[in-house]
Amino acid sequence: MQYACLIVALVFAMTANGQMAGGLSNANASEYTGSAWKSVPEINGQNNGADYLVPIKVLKAQVQVVAGTNTILEVLVGESTCAKGGPIQAKQITAANCPLKANGQRAIYKVTIWEKVWENFTQITAEKVRDVKPSEQF
Numbered sequence: 001m002q003y004a005c006l007i008v009a010l011v012f013a014m015t016a017n018g019q020m021a022g023g024l025s026n027a028n029a030s031e032y033t034g035s036a037w038k039s040v041p042e043i044n045g046q047n048n049g050a051d052y053l054v055p056i057k058v059l060k061a062q063v064q065v066v067a068g069t070n071t072i073l074e075v076l077v078g079e080s081t082c083a084k085g086g087p088i089q090a091k092q093i094t095a096a097n098c099p100l101k102a103n104g105q106r107a108i109y110k111v112t113i114w115e116k117v118w119e120n121f122t123q124i125t126a127e128k129v130r131d132v133k134p135s136e137q138f
């Protein structure tokens with residue numbers, strides 16, 4: 001019985017250490033839609049299509065506690081009806097003013113959001129992972 005307790009304690013200690021060392025934990029992707037929209041300017045800084053891309057769905061979310069919080073998202077994006085160089089700037093894009101274009105091109109982007117709330121610091125980077133075929137379902 002005492003051995004069992006010791007083993008359980010060790011396993012817990014190791015898990016706690018793993019997380020302090022900055023391990024990635026999976027998070028509920030459907031709770032990161034807002035974060036994906038926050039990264040729209042960065043996503044659009046990384047593509048040279050004619051229309052702005054907007055998030056369709058967060059496919060995967062991972063969180064890492066470092067100096068602050070690192071959130072790593074895999075976001076499915078698609079062409080919107082807003083043209084670049086039009087009246088709407090990338091920072092003003094919302095689901096309401098730039099809806100998805102019917103049969104627009106889709107792609108998957110990896111977005112990293114590094115936040116240090118106590119310093120009011122946010123750094124967002126985005127990179128394209130791949131294009132998505134019209135037939136792919138998510």
Ligand SMILES: *[C@@H]1O[C@H](CO)[C@@H](O)[C@H](O)[C@H]1NC(C)=O
Pocket residue numbers: 028029030031
């Ligand atoms: C993920 O979050 C959504 C929205 O908050 C919730 O409806 C769903 O039950 C959650 N899924 C899991 C596996 O926790």
Ligand SMILES: *[C@@H]1O[C@H](CO)[C@@H](O)[C@H](O)[C@H]1NC(C)=O
Pocket residue numbers: 120
């Ligand atoms: C944090 O940043 C926002 C936006 O730049 C600004 O409005 C706010 O005053 C800042 N807060 C602090 C505590 O620096």
